[in-house]
Amino acid sequence: xxxxxxxxxxxxxxxxxxxxxxxxxxxxxxxxxxxxxxxxxxxxxxxxxxxxxxxxxxxxxxxxxxxxxxxxxxxxxxxxxxxxxxxxxxxxxxxxxxxxxxxxxxxxxxxxxxxxxxxxxxxxxxxxxxxxxxxxxxxxxxxxxxxxxxxxxxxxxxxxxxxxxxxxxxxxxxxxxxxxxxxxxxxxxxxxxxxxxxxxxxxxxxxxxxxxxxxxxxxxxxxxxxxxxxxxxxxxxxxxxxxxxxxxxxxxxxxxxxxxxxxxxxxxxxxxxxxxxxxxxxxxxxxxxxxxxxxxxxxxxxxxxxxxxxxxx
Amino acid sequence: xxxxxxxxxxxxxxxxxxxxxxxxxxxxxxxxxxxxxxxxxxxxxxxxxxxxxxxxxxxxxxxxxxxxxxxxxxxxxxxxxxxxxxxxxxxxxxxxxxxxxxxxxxxxxxxxxxxxxxxxxxxxxxxxxxxxxxxxxxxxxxxxxxxxxxxxxxxxxxxxxxxxxxxxxxxxxxxxxxxxxxxxxxxxxxxxxxxxxxxxxxxxxxxxxxxxxxxxxxxxxxxxxxxxxxxxxxxxxxxxxxxxxxxxxxxxx
Numbered sequence: 001x002x003x004x005x006x007x008x009x010x011x012x013x014x015x016x017x018x019x020x021x022x023x024x025x026x027x028x029x030x031x032x033x034x035x036x037x038x039x040x041x042x043x044x045x046x047x048x049x050x051x052x053x054x055x056x057x058x059x060x061x062x063x064x065x066x067x068x069x070x071x072x073x074x075x076x077x078x079x080x081x082x083x084x085x086x087x088x089x090x091x092x093x094x095x096x097x098x099x100x101x102x103x104x105x106x107x108x109x110x111x112x113x114x115x116x117x118x119x120x121x122x123x124x125x126x127x128x129x130x131x132x133x134x135x136x137x138x139x140x141x142x143x144x145x146x147x148x149x150x151x152x153x154x155x156x157x158x159x160x161x162x163x164x165x166x167x168x169x170x171x172x173x174x175x176x177x178x179x180x181x182x183x184x185x186x187x188x189x190x191x192x193x194x195x196x197x198x199x200x201x202x203x204x205x206x207x208x209x210x211x212x213x214x215x216x217x218x219x220x221x222x223x224x225x226x227x228x229x230x231x232x233x234x235x236x237x238x239x240x241x242x243x244x245x246x247x248x249x250x251x252x253x254x255x256x257x258x259x260x261x262x263x264x265x266x267x268x269x270x271x272x273x274x275x276x277x278x279x280x281x282x283x284x285x286x287x288x289x290x291x292x293x294x295x296x297x298x299x300x301x302x303x304x305x306x307x308x309x310x311x312x313x
Numbered sequence: 314x315x316x317x318x319x320x321x322x323x324x325x326x327x328x329x330x331x332x333x334x335x336x337x338x339x340x341x342x343x344x345x346x347x348x349x350x351x352x353x354x355x356x357x358x359x360x361x362x363x364x365x366x367x368x369x370x371x372x373x374x375x376x377x378x379x380x381x382x383x384x385x386x387x388x389x390x391x392x393x394x395x396x397x398x399x400x401x402x403x404x405x406x407x408x409x410x411x412x413x414x415x416x417x418x419x420x421x422x423x424x425x426x427x428x429x430x431x432x433x434x435x436x437x438x439x440x441x442x443x444x445x446x447x448x449x450x451x452x453x454x455x456x457x458x459x460x461x462x463x464x465x466x467x468x469x470x471x472x473x474x475x476x477x478x479x480x481x482x483x484x485x486x487x488x489x490x491x492x493x494x495x496x497x498x499x500x501x502x503x504x505x506x507x508x509x510x511x512x513x514x515x516x517x518x519x520x521x522x523x524x525x526x527x528x529x530x531x532x533x534x535x536x537x538x539x540x541x542x543x544x545x546x547x548x549x550x551x552x553x554x555x556x557x558x559x560x561x562x563x564x565x566x
């Protein structure tokens with residue numbers, strides 16, 4: 001990521017209203033830096049696909065602006081789209097075409113001459129090389145998904161939109177997919193990803209944007225978000241169960257669990273003083289024996305669910 | 314101009330045509346041969362010459378027009394409807410191409426396919442009837458203009474259609490009756506005066522008449538009027554397509 005360079009994707013007050021009055025996007029603003037992986041998270045119907053469709057030219061915005069690589073997606077659509085690759089949520093392929101022809105076709109649409117070496121490399125990475133002569137309708141769902149990805153990569157996009165790319169695919173494809181994403185990131189490709197598998201976003205995203213009801217609720221560095229909103233828990237497993245908290249531990253935010261065999265202490269991950277040292281001293285003073293101690297942190301999924309609940313209330 | 318994109322669309326469409334070669338070629342050639350056998354040899358032998366031409370030869374331009382128009386509309390409408398149906402239209406909408414390039418690719422392919430079929434029927438006709446083409450250059454020009462204008466029309470049908478039934482209905486319920494009633498198998502002058510007037514509202518009359526003039530030098534309507542009619546039809550189709558892409562009618566949400 002190059003923070004001094006202008007954002008590669010700039011969205012300014014983008015709105016989308018359908019004829020029936022439904023507002024899919026309500027003035028969304030967002031900047032995406034070149035080379036970053038942004039996870040766009042939100043429940044079904046939140047506006048993720050509408051936002052991607054509007055940026056890619058599939059849907060016309062009602063108002064607002066969006067630029068890709070500095071080019072307006074409407075007035076400078078040729079240059080803007082030239083930079084973009086899209087893997088849509090739905091698998092959409094001409095059923096009777098051969099794999100290699102349908103992948104070649106996409107590069108042609110982008111006005112680029114065929115590159116046999118690059119094509120072979122992409123098809124091999126996605127384990128499609130052996131299937132290149134097969135007709136699309138003879139492929140499994142997972143293989144079709146790979147073809148969709150190959151089509152989106154072959155014109156060498158600088159910005160790649162992945163709309164639920166791993167929905168309903170097996171572990172192997174998911175692993176291949178993330179290997180490809182890691183390589184693209186190394187090459188400086190910007191990736192905007194929507195996924196329902198939040199652990200995936202947690203694993204690979206640089207930043208997280210949460211969208212709900214057509215509005216961006218939050219855009220933040222993933223690590224900072226997890227530090228800021230995440231809570232940590234210290235689990236203390238006791239050698240002997242207790243019926244009630246000893247007086248020495250009364251001042252701590254503790255919960256007794258597992259029939260008195262475990263104490264759970266919740267604290268802010270960002271806090272300067274966690275109170276752990278004092279707590280452990282107090283446990284010792286109370287004469288409790290320790291079998292084990294472990295800490296855990298809230299996942300991105302828990303933070304995400306909490307944000308949506310907050311938005312709903 | 315994104316020439317590579319135009320060529321890619323054209324090639325992709327032609328590839329589908331070649332994949333279904335038997336269906337694409339054999340069906341129109343067989344049905345036209347049957348027309349020649351029934352109307353030319355069986356019934357035609359009992360009909361006197363029409364406008365100084367044997368009946369078998371007289372129906373050749375009409376038969377070519379019937380196939381060319383039907384095939385142009387079918388191919389062009391199916392060509393653009395299929396991406397809508399499969400969802401692959403997203404590729405066209407998100408690619409750096411403008412409406413003109415998309416239309417040239419799709420309509421160019423559909424016009425080429427119908428031209429092939431027109432030429433094939435023309436060649437087939439020489440096996441059944443003996444005639445000479447009076448104005449070969451004009452004949453080729455008329456054929457090209459018809460292929461192009463009806464492919465444009467088919468493209469509009471493909472955008473408008475929301476199911477396969479609608480795609481099939483237009484050639485079946487509009488093109489075929491208009492061609493049959495547009496003087497394919499008879500001269501307009503053979504009709505009673507009232508029906509002659511009614512027939513003049515059929516735009517296909519002008520195309521068949523002009524096309525027949527290029528074969529035999531005789532026409533039901535002035536050649537200039539025929540050219541004007543085909544020009545006007547092409548212009549209307551181009552305008553509608555321009556509006557479709559401007560507004561995103563049934564393609565862009």
